[in-house]
Amino acid sequence: MLPASTHNLPSSNEPRILYCRCAFAQTIPDDVKQRVLEGLSESDQPFEAVADLCEMAARRDPHLIELAKGNRPLKIAACWPRAVKGLFHLGDAPLPESGVEIINMRTLSAEEVLAAIAAPMPHIHPTQSAEAKQ
Amino acid sequence: MIAHRPGPLRVVVYEGAGSLPLEASMRTSLFAALLDRGYAVTRAGPASADQVEGATLVVLGRFAGVPPEVTAKSGDRVEVCDVTGKSCDEAVELVERVRGETPMNRPGGVPADTWKPWFPVIDPVRCTNCMQCLSFCLFDVYGVSVDHTIRVENPSNCKVNCPACSRVCPEVAIMFPKYHAGPIDGAPVSETDVGREKMKVDISALLGGDIYARLRERSADAKTRFSRERSSDAALAERRRCLTKMADAAAIPREVLDALPSAEEIQRRSAEAAKRAQEAFAAFQEASLRNSPSAP
Numbered sequence: 001m002l003p004a005s006t007h008n009l010p011s012s013n014e015p016r017i018l019y020c021r022c023a024f025a026q027t028i029p030d031d032v033k034q035r036v037l038e039g040l041s042e043s044d045q046p047f048e049a050v051a052d053l054c055e056m057a058a059r060r061d062p063h064l065i066e067l068a069k070g071n072r073p074l075k076i077a078a079c080w081p082r083a084v085k086g087l088f089h090l091g092d093a094p095l096p097e098s099g100v101e102i103i104n105m106r107t108l109s110a111e112e113v114l115a116a117i118a119a120p121m122p123h124i125h126p127t128q129s130a131e132a133k134q
Numbered sequence: 135m136i137a138h139r140p141g142p143l144r145v146v147v148y149e150g151a152g153s154l155p156l157e158a159s160m161r162t163s164l165f166a167a168l169l170d171r172g173y174a175v176t177r178a179g180p181a182s183a184d185q186v187e188g189a190t191l192v193v194l195g196r197f198a199g200v201p202p203e204v205t206a207k208s209g210d211r212v213e214v215c216d217v218t219g220k221s222c223d224e225a226v227e228l229v230e231r232v233r234g235e236t237p238m239n240r241p242g243g244v245p246a247d248t249w250k251p252w253f254p255v256i257d258p259v260r261c262t263n264c265m266q267c268l269s270f271c272l273f274d275v276y277g278v279s280v281d282h283t284i285r286v287e288n289p290s291n292c293k294v295n296c297p298a299c300s301r302v303c304p305e306v307a308i309m310f311p312k313y314h315a316g317p318i319d320g321a322p323v324s325e326t327d328v329g330r331e332k333m334k335v336d337i338s339a340l341l342g343g344d345i346y347a348r349l350r351e352r353s354a355d356a357k358t359r360f361s362r363e364r365s366s367d368a369a370l371a372e373r374r375r376c377l378t379k380m381a382d383a384a385a386i387p388r389e390v391l392d393a394l395p396s397a398e399e400i401q402r403r404s405a406e407a408a409k410r411a412q413e414a415f416a417a418f419q420e421a422s423l424r425n426s427p428s429a430p
Contacts, residue, residue: 021169023241024251025312027319034166040177041162049165051172054251054311055239058289063144063174083311083320086255090286094258106319 015101015121017047018067020078024052028079028105035110036077040117053078057087064093073099073121077113079106143190143233148178152202153195154218163222164194168229172240192232194225252312253289254299260307260323263418267299267308269411272394272403275299278410282418293390 277287
């Protein structure tokens with residue numbers, strides 16, 4: 001275990017952030033995923049980034065289970081919410097019914113994605129998703 | 135089987151106590167470079183430093199020559215790399231050195247490492263476990279889980295760019311996230327989509343039970359014509375013409391159809407797949423009845 005950070009301690013309700021690079025295919029527009037990564041890098045927030053959720057699901061990476069569980073809410077900047085839920089399910093790591101927000105970088109602009117990441121999770125309801133915003 | 139290679143290591147960019155933060159531009163470049171090489175990267179807060187059992191963790195940070203003490207769980211390997219004064223490329227090189235010769239999936243890497251994650255993803259909310267996909271697929275992509283539900287068993291058996299099984303799913307429950315259009319890419323399913331997909335199933339039935347049954351017939355026709363005309367060019371042309379028609383009907387790339395085995399082998403696999411699907415569907419029905427609230 002690493003020593004505790006002094007400047008970026010997450011509070012117990014602060015959502016974890018997961019960013020998918022979709023590196024194995026060009027389904028997410030390059031400029032969107034790059035600007036979202038820049039926005040995350042410029043912020044003070046800790047975040048997880050993976051090369052490609054599809055690739056991880058295909059090899060049932062145990063890291064998916066670690067990402068799906070956890071006591072804090074989770075915001076996932078990736079693809080269509082239906083696909084993301086299916087990928088976690090395929091990876092034997094079904095996402096919990098509540099406390100997860102999936103933000104679709106395939107259809108939203110980088111600004112919209114970053115705003116959704118920064119916004120507080122309004123309420124913990126069955127898997128919230130940015131799908132509703134489209 | 136490329137798809138089942140384990141992830142060789144995870145990278146943590148650590149900027150907490152005992153380390154100086156990176157500039158935002160350096161952080162972005164480092165994340166982008168590592169992700170584009172296939173690594174998972176964490177910008178560390180203390181809660182995110184736990185690691186997967188048996189994994190190798192590479193901790194990058196500007197420790198000014200005094201790396202932090204890191205306690206690894208038994209069986210785990212933790213490598214701490216000081217990137218003070220190093221460029222993005224040099225930091226990536228450190229990670230690559232820790233990985234060594236351990237193979238990993240690479241996005242757009244050298245040909246042997248290149249793999250497009252193309253496989254069906256089942257929407258568990260829509261799927262009714264009718265097992266049509268299990269019956270349809272000749273490449274053993276699908277299997278049945280211990281609770282008798284459909285499961286994508288061998289994703290790497292799937293034929294890249296072929297979304298044909300999603301076309302035979304009556305519930306539009308099969309997605310290919312790397313596909314270019316909805317609802318196959320995972321976009322929300324509309325009532326129109328459901329109607330359209332059902333129509334495609336009917337078209338498939340009209341073609342002769344299923345697309346592969348039609349293929350068998352066409353192959354047989356082509357074979358007869360070949361022996362009659364003794365012209366390999368004519369036979370090939372006929373096969374191409376038929377395959378193009380079928381490829382259009384079910385959005386199957388022609389390379390996939392061209393790569394299919396002999397008609398006899400297709401027949402054998404079809405029968406096997408149909409039998410498995412029937413057994414799985416019967417077991418699922420039985421389990422559902424047993425678990426229903428009205429069961430005795």
